[in-house]
Amino acid sequence: MPRADLVLALGRSVSVADAARELGVAPAALEEAVLGSIGDAVAAAEAEGRVTPATALAVRTLVDVVPPDRLLAAAQGGGDSCGELPWKPVDTLDEVAAQIGIKTGLRTACALGIAPLEAVTALADPAGLDGLVTRSGRSPEEVTQVVRTAIGESLVEAEDAGALTATEATVLGAAARVAPVERLLAIVRGDDDPCEPFPWPGSETRGEALAVVVMIGAVRAACDLDVATFDVFAALASQAELDALLAASGRTQAEVEDALRSGLDRGLDEAQAADAISGIEALLLRAVLSQVGILDLLRTFSA
Incomplete structure (x- = not known):
């Protein structure tokens, strides 16, 4: 033909x-x-x-998740960004993260009134927020809030589909409300540099403060272990993912636990310095962290 x-x-x-x-x-x-x-x-x-591996995975996920007729309309510059799409079961953590990214892009396109492919490809780019501001004609603050909301809704969908545990979704969802959006997107894309400092972003509730403590802890542990940040979150909630992290990092479980405890301890230091938690609360949490196992760490904070 x-x-x-x-x-x-x-x-x-x-x-x-x-x-x-x-x-x-x-x-x-x-x-x-x-x-x-x-x-x-x-x-x-x-x-x-x-193209980067993150962008390639995003495109493959888009093709896999979105029905062909909607893909055709999107390729023609149109398409319905607001139509519901069921969560598609996937096998790997990278695919879960990629699908969260695609869902975030589609929700962002719907809220901003732009073509779905524009939003999805923009969010697959480290400089994508600037592109969304240009394409939508909205202010940077408005675009940031739209993306933040879209991430939160996509995390809830992933939890409802069983792709994330309730604990993972709770902590990531709380972090999505306050943490820098660019950093959250990088973590979801898988191209985050965990050795880049994660500054305290501020918080309004105790739950948000503790979620940021976990974010800081996971990022620092990922840096120490030389693995993806998203993989560290998963390892805190699932024995299977913990085993995968141990295999990928070549570290022992004791070394992974030490990295996580050290990271969470640094997060508590930053929370105290920001007056987000009291010294007594930090002391009690440190006492708990010294006693619980690795798979209970994330549950301790989400509780």
Whole structure:
């Protein structure tokens, strides 16, 4: 089939089925061919260094999660960003994080009234918030709040689908309300530099303060262990993910526990310095942390 005929048919059709009829092929065959070519193009671009692994995973997740007709509309510059999409079960933590990122992008597009692909690709870029401000014509403060809300709603959806534990969703959701949005997006994308200092962002409630303590602790532990920050959160809530973290880092469980306790201790120091918690509270929490096991650490703070 001539490439030009395929491009023209897809460009003027409202659905994959319409394009297939125009081309005289089966809709399923056309869908498989188009999605396969997208996957091949993304893989080639990633291999050549033209896109980052995080962006490549975001595109693959978008193709996997969004129905073909909505993808076609998005590629044409339109599409419905506000339509509900069910959570798609996935196998790995990277895929969970990527789907949270895609859902965040679609919710952001809906709230800002921009094309879904614009929002999704912007949030896959470390400088994406500036792009959203330009595309939407909204203020940086408004865009930041929209993205913050979208992250929180996507975390709730992931929890409802069983992709995150209630503890993970509680802590990440509280952090999403106060932590720097750019840093949260980087953690979800998987391209966060955990050795970059995580400044105390301020908090309004005790729960938010403790969530930030956990964020600081996880980031510092990820730096010490040379692993992704999101993986550390998962390891705090699941034995299977803890085992995966031990394998990926090449560290013993004792070393991982030491890194986490050290990170949380630093987070408590920063919370005290910001007057977010009292000295007595910090003392009590440190006493608890010295006694509980690694899988109880996150639950201790979320409680």
